[in-house]
Amino acid sequence: MTWLKLVEGYMPIQMISELAICILFFSMVNYALGKAGAKVPKFWAGVFVWLFIQAYLKFRIYPPIPFSVRAIYGTVSFCGVFMWVSGSQAEWDEFKRPILNVMDAQTPMLKAIRTVALIALPLALGGYGWNSFQPSFEEPIELRTVHPAPPATTKVHGKTFVLQTSQNPFRVNKEGKYDQKYSDERIVVQDMGRLMKDVNSPDFNPWDPNAEGYTKYVREGGEIFFQNCNFCDGDNLNGRGLWAYAFNPIPANFTDAGTIAQLQETFVFWRVSQGGIGLPPEGFPWASVMPPWKQHLTTDEIWKVVMFEYWHTGYYPRTWD
Amino acid sequence: MLYEAYMRNKMSKMKLTHQNGGEGFVLVLGLSLILSGGVAWGQDEEIPEGFKMGARPAKPSAEQIEAGKRVYFTKCVWCHGVKGEGDGPSADRLWPRPRNFTQGTFKIRHTASGELPLIDVDLFQTVTHGLPGSAMPSWEGILTEQQRKDALAFVTTQLVQDRDWQDEEFESFTVLQLDQIKPVESTPESIKAGSELVVKNKCIECHGLEGRGDGNAFNLKDDWGFPIQPADWHKCWNFRGSRQDAYNKKNIFRTFSTGLNGTPMPSFADNTTIEERWNIANYVNSLCERKDEININGGKVSDEIATALSKGQPLPIDPMTDKPKSNFVVPSKYVEGELPTDEHDERWKIAPRRWIAMGGQITHKPRNFVNRIDDIWVQSLYNDTHITFLFQWDDRTKSMQEEEVDWDPTEVNLADYGVEEQPPVTGEAGSIAARQNKYTVYNDGLAFQFPIKWQELPFPRKPRYFWGDEKFSVDLTKWTADGTIQAYEGTGWDQDFNERDFAEQLEVKKAEWKNGRWTLLIQRPLKGDYDEDAELVPGNYIPMVFFGWDGHNCDVGRKMAVSAFYYLVMEPQIPKEAYIYPVLMAIGMVGIEGWVLTRRSNRRKGKVIT
Numbered sequence: 001m002t003w004l005k006l007v008e009g010y011m012p013i014q015m016i017s018e019l020a021i022c023i024l025f026f027s028m029v030n031y032a033l034g035k036a037g038a039k040v041p042k043f044w045a046g047v048f049v050w051l052f053i054q055a056y057l058k059f060r061i062y063p064p065i066p067f068s069v070r071a072i073y074g075t076v077s078f079c080g081v082f083m084w085v086s087g088s089q090a091e092w093d094e095f096k097r098p099i100l101n102v103m104d105a106q107t108p109m110l111k112a113i114r115t116v117a118l119i120a121l122p123l124a125l126g127g128y129g130w131n132s133f134q135p136s137f138e139e140p141i142e143l144r145t146v147h148p149a150p151p152a153t154t155k156v157h158g159k160t161f162v163l164q165t166s167q168n169p170f171r172v173n174k175e176g177k178y179d180q181k182y183s184d185e186r187i188v189v190q191d192m193g194r195l196m197k198d199v200n201s202p203d204f205n206p207w208d209p210n211a212e213g214y215t216k217y218v219r220e221g222g223e224i225f226f227q228n229c230n231f232c233d234g235d236n237l238n239g240r241g242l243w244a245y246a247f248n249p250i251p252a253n254f255t256d257a258g259t260i261a262q263l264q265e266t267f268v269f270w271r272v273s274q275g276g277i278g279l280p281p282e283g284f285p286w287a288s289v290m291p292p293w294k295q296h297l298t299t300d301e302i303w304k305v306v307m308f309e310y311w312h313t314g315y316y317p318r319t320w321d
Numbered sequence: 322m323l324y325e326a327y328m329r330n331k332m333s334k335m336k337l338t339h340q341n342g343g344e345g346f347v348l349v350l351g352l353s354l355i356l357s358g359g360v361a362w363g364q365d366e367e368i369p370e371g372f373k374m375g376a377r378p379a380k381p382s383a384e385q386i387e388a389g390k391r392v393y394f395t396k397c398v399w400c401h402g403v404k405g406e407g408d409g410p411s412a413d414r415l416w417p418r419p420r421n422f423t424q425g426t427f428k429i430r431h432t433a434s435g436e437l438p439l440i441d442v443d444l445f446q447t448v449t450h451g452l453p454g455s456a457m458p459s460w461e462g463i464l465t466e467q468q469r470k471d472a473l474a475f476v477t478t479q480l481v482q483d484r485d486w487q488d489e490e491f492e493s494f495t496v497l498q499l500d501q502i503k504p505v506e507s508t509p510e511s512i513k514a515g516s517e518l519v520v521k522n523k524c525i526e527c528h529g530l531e532g533r534g535d536g537n538a539f540n541l542k543d544d545w546g547f548p549i550q551p552a553d554w555h556k557c558w559n560f561r562g563s564r565q566d567a568y569n570k571k572n573i574f575r576t577f578s579t580g581l582n583g584t585p586m587p588s589f590a591d592n593t594t595i596e597e598r599w600n601i602a603n604y605v606n607s608l609c610e611r612k613d614e615i616n617i618n619g620g621k622v623s624d625e626i627a628t629a630l631s632k633g634q635p636l637p638i639d640p641m642t643d644k645p646k647s648n649f650v651v652p653s654k655y656v657e658g659e660l661p662t663d664e665h666d667e668r669w670k671i672a673p674r675r676w677i678a679m680g681g682q683i684t685h686k687p688r689n690f691v692n693r694i695d696d697i698w699v700q701s702l703y704n705d706t707h708i709t710f711l712f713q714w715d716d717r718t719k720s721m722q723e724e725e726v727d728w729d730p731t732e733v734n735l736a737d738y739g740v741e742e743q744p745p746v747t748g749e750a751g752s753i754a755a756r757q758n759k760y761t762v763y764n765d766g767l768a769f770q771f772p773i774k775w776q777e778l779p780f781p782r783k784p785r786y787f788w789g790d791e792k793f794s795v796d797l798t799k800w801t802a803d804g805t806i807q808a809y810e811g812t813g814w815d816q817d818f819n820e821r822d823f824a825e826q827l828e829v830k831k832a833e834w835k836n837g838r839w840t841l842l843i844q845r846p847l848k849g850d851y852d853e854d855a856e857l858v859p860g861n862y863i864p865m866v867f868f869g870w871d872g873h874n875c876d877v878g879r880k881m882a883v884s885a886f887y888y889l890v891m892e893p894q895i896p897k898e899a900y901i902y903p904v905l906m907a908i909g910m911v912g913i914e915g916w917v918l919t920r921r922s923n924r925r926k927g928k929v930i931t
Contacts (some may be wrong), residue, residue, distance in 0.1 A: 276684070
């Protein structure tokens, strides 16, 4: 469905509301048909709703969810449908009736259906057995911790930084003092597009020739980002860079509310400077192509890049208090 | 051609406006007669088939331009630069370089060759869908439709300097009516006709006999003097104008009809009919990689080949990346007897082809910012003693280094020998794009690694993707285009390789560069020395990483292309149980059915009695 995209960050709420709207729609159709005298048998209504949810999960959600997860959703929705069809004795009887009718086979038509069902069921089970006995080699699921616990300190270019107390030396106000409130006022606006507040003011536009202090450092950070990081992390910092397709794990999406917005700035500084190879084992250091940036950048450059990432995504770094 | 028509139209008018005397008029008339070669010129210019004169884009409001400026300086300036000269901070490490807007030259258009693009169609689609194969991403879902249009209002009025969409005297819009032209169906006849037309129209001179962009690939330049490569028709997902719809032949028809301004790709609107253009589009589209490999015999397409091409199933495209979907399991199938010695062996048909995505190595110095090997196809077969890998990858140039290098093949730290990465800011003259094609040529190469003792790895631990680590070393097999094959032990990205005796048992069955593609067949024993060589055992997931070098891209040492982790799985034969249990399950089901039905009918009988 290209015309209706699942938006990162809003996906769960989109899914739930889409399913709810569909179910509501089906109920209305069901009600209308009932009024018109063409009542849908409860049995078929239940089967349809359950199959619809399965199809929705399989075909609508992208990237695809693994079968094991879908099986859980399938069981839960089965229970839901079962509760719906067995709400009262009358409803349960109504639900059972088509099945019993086929078993009793009182008319030639039902007899034919029964014969087909009796042959198809063993065949389907045998076929399922055959399939499950085939050696199958799906990609193994390896669960990686994306934001592992950081160390207490990190050493970059001979200097030790304590993650609890270190501050970004470029996040400063006009007096040159560390001032997160000052910088938070100057990041991009957190709405669609995430654009800078005022393109004609040196206070907000890093590219203004008169930009100074924090705003100028943001531009310098951006210049470093766009010479080094954009290849993977992407021109919009969404992890969809030129080569993102080749790597597994894929680069982090900084515009998602679950990445840098949830982290302290010093955590990001540690991740950037030490790179993939500096991760603890639960972060799969062997698989990450993230460079240890201390091999390529100075400490000041790393701090500026980190600050740029917060500026461009419009997020505040989390603080310790 | 239309571009020439446009230029002489413009030139003539300029002369007319600047010179008023009768003398001048005669001179101009004479000049235009010579230039036009007797053909009607000016507004009477014949419109090519399938085109219609289109409307001039509306002039954007001052507010819209101002809103666009805000978008531009937040998102676009980083590549395209403050003045739109395509010289933002990232420009020097990108190839293709970001577009320089000042001249108003845009590649992908519905308008005739030489004309400005349609803002709301062509430029809007470029911003919306991005330009695959370059750093320009899709801005859909990031910027709203209005924001994208605002940015274009700013770019087209403030940054394009030399031309003006509102200039009624010089700018007209001859628009390809793509939606009104009925496509010709992609039949074997059409594909075959297309294969003949690409020869007749000299497409193959640049794009190569099989369309892998390996023709006149090394001498082409764009209007700014930067080297440019002809498209590889086998990778339609990299077509700049593919609009996130890789297998849509309309995109090819459009490019072929309007040409790519600023590049050597001309428009063929004047010298081909619409039907011929569709035939070419059908042929080019059919060459884009499909599920099964189709050998097109150097472009000599027979009826059988044309039929096979017309039936090819497109690869599924991953909407997250707009590239083919990756599958990280590389299956190897069991065969009896000797393993194949070339790629034409029928038995390759049972081994699925896997698409291995390759990115530039940008973890450690020297980083590879311009990666020319972006994928490798691999297939594998094994027997009781050996395993064989068939690698095929597109490479426009066969590269063999001419001079001896100073370092030993086992050395990996080559900075001392002058192999360094592109420094960050060097200005236009020293940028990657300017230096491209002027690098020292090294050997093409391909390598792959397994953990040596993968059996002992605590799940999910692996040796580092980049030539292993101290604790777990890797079994590296490296082939280079000079014909050598080596077995190394890798213990880290900056550690020199250790040679292994296993090299004596490695066999290169075939290594051939033909029509822009390498075909490489490497065979190795399943077993070696347990402590030194990876032992490959069926039924296991064995981590595998691929590396590629393009010698004409100055790829050497760590400057290379690299893949993510894949798993080699040698699929064991079907176990006996697979034949027994399904039958038992089916019989069991019949039993259950009998029991349920008997119970039901007994119960009904009971009911009837009472």
